[in-house]
Amino acid sequence: MNSLAASVFIVEDDRMVIETYREILRIYGFEVVGWSYNGEEAIKKFKNLNPRPDVIIMDHRLPMKNGIETTKEILQIDPHARVLFVSADVTARSSAIANGAAGFLRKPFELKEFVSTIRVLADKAPSPPPG
Numbered sequence: 001m002n003s004l005a006a007s008v009f010i011v012e013d014d015r016m017v018i019e020t021y022r023e024i025l026r027i028y029g030f031e032v033v034g035w036s037y038n039g040e041e042a043i044k045k046f047k048n049l050n051p052r053p054d055v056i057i058m059d060h061r062l063p064m065k066n067g068i069e070t071t072k073e074i075l076q077i078d079p080h081a082r083v084l085f086v087s088a089d090v091t092a093r094s095s096a097i098a099n100g101a102a103g104f105l106r107k108p109f110e111l112k113e114f115v116s117t118i119r120v121l122a123d124k125a126p127s128p129p130p131g
Helices: 017-028 038-050 066-076 090-098 111-124
Strands: 007-011 031-036 055-059 084-085 105-106
Touching: 007 038, 007 066, 017 111, 031 105, 031 111, 038 066, 055 066, 055 111, 066 084, 066 090, 084 090, 084 111, 090 105, 090 111, 105 111
Parallel strands: 007 031, 007 055, 055 084, 084 105
Antiparallel strands: none
């Protein structure tokens, strides 16, 4: 992670959850660069994000395209994307990881675990080329 705040993109269909994530991330010094309410919208928005976010928070059950399908498409666009899968459905874990998710958190999770996992993933994000 460079000297700037780590950037996060949120993919979640529950508006209250997005608002909660945005507030938590702001308090802990992250920059939320965007959010989407469904998989199709997430892919369209992700294509236009420049620079790419350090971490993508991905829900599993989404309208239009589920989190696994969305993760696969995002990784086709940018193989370096770091997706943190967040779901109450623990059975999605193996499929999420097998399809490229960099991490998995089961809802409900501890705030400390959420923040530290995002920090770890952001630190592993590739740095943009100099210049």
